[in-house]
Amino acid sequence: MAKIIALANQKGGVGKTSTAVNLAAAFADLGKKVLLIDFDPQGNASTAFGVDKNQVGSSIYHLLSGRCSAEDCIVVPYPDYPHIIPATRDLSGAEIELVSEIGREFRLKEQMEGKAKDYDLILIDCPPSLGLLSLNAMVMADEIFVPMPCEFLALEGLSQLVDIVELTRRRLNPRLSIGGIIFTMFDNRSKLMRQVATEVEKYFVDKVFSTYIPRNIKVSESQSFGKPLVWYDKKTKGAIAYSKLAAEIADKRF
Ligand SMILES: Nc1ncnc2c1ncn2[C@@H]1O[C@H](COP(=O)(O)OP(=O)(O)O)[C@@H](O)[C@H]1O
Numbered sequence: 001m002a003k004i005i006a007l008a009n010q011k012g013g014v015g016k017t018s019t020a021v022n023l024a025a026a027f028a029d030l031g032k033k034v035l036l037i038d039f040d041p042q043g044n045a046s047t048a049f050g051v052d053k054n055q056v057g058s059s060i061y062h063l064l065s066g067r068c069s070a071e072d073c074i075v076v077p078y079p080d081y082p083h084i085i086p087a088t089r090d091l092s093g094a095e096i097e098l099v100s101e102i103g104r105e106f107r108l109k110e111q112m113e114g115k116a117k118d119y120d121l122i123l124i125d126c127p128p129s130l131g132l133l134s135l136n137a138m139v140m141a142d143e144i145f146v147p148m149p150c151e152f153l154a155l156e157g158l159s160q161l162v163d164i165v166e167l168t169r170r171r172l173n174p175r176l177s178i179g180g181i182i183f184t185m186f187d188n189r190s191k192l193m194r195q196v197a198t199e200v201e202k203y204f205v206d207k208v209f210s211t212y213i214p215r216n217i218k219v220s221e222s223q224s225f226g227k228p229l230v231w232y233d234k235k236t237k238g239a240i241a242y243s244k245l246a247a248e249i250a251d252k253r254f
Pocket residue numbers: 011012013014015016017018019044128184185186213214215216217218219220221223238
């Protein structure tokens with residue numbers, strides 16, 4: 001059965017998508033069968049893999065609303081893995097459409113039933129909110145990874161996120177836990193960043209991954225070329241860090 005990991009943080013711009021796409025590529029390089037579910041209406045993870053959203057037939061929206069099966073919406077943008085379920089703007093409507101449905105938090109999990117056995121790992125790139133979409137991801141996931149830049153403002157939402165994970169664990173998904181905190185866009189020369197990192201490590205102790213992702217403009221650049229950085233330019237420090245992070249995660253879990 002696949003290990004299911006959701007990248008979540010209700011703040012936007014913290015590195016969820018960059019982490020999801022680079023980990024997906026790095027795990028594929030490690031020989032893992034990876035599925036990446038783009039669960040953000042902005043569809044940035046799909047774009048980062050060069051998926052043309054105008055050409056997408058069935059997407060995660062169609063899957064969630066029961067209009068297609070998982071098989072129908074999986075795309076394979078590069079040879080082999082990762083496989084991707086793309087997202088388009090439609091997905092923003094799903095939240096509203098699902099609100100009145102019974103069992104709405106279980107939609108993604110139910111629609112993916114039977115698929116987990118085909119993969120070693122399923123990554124879910126969550127939207128920047130703690131609404132129904134993120135809740136669906138948390139119901140399906142085994143672990144939540146929280147990407148965060150080491151800024152004081154980034155800490156603000158952290159306790160709320162921890163509370164929601166706890167509530168979801170108690171009420172909807174007893175397997176769920178916070179699997180790890182990933183420091184993104186890190187600049188070792190910044191005293192403030194080092195201080196924030198120390199604070200977070202004091203609180204989360206062994207949950208903070210020891211590989212920090214450095215600030216590296218190539219992370220953004222690669223996305224506009226439709227290729228994750230670990231494939232676009234594997235010698236850059238951002239790519240090396242993401243590959244190292246994948247190895248660190250794999251070491252503990254697979
Ligand atoms: N390590 C990094 N160094 C520099 N820029 C980064 C890094 N990680 C992400 N970015 C850029 O920051 C912006 C937000 O990142 P993104 O992964 O889209 O965050 P989120 O999915 O949380 O909104 C994007 O433009 C992305 O290219």
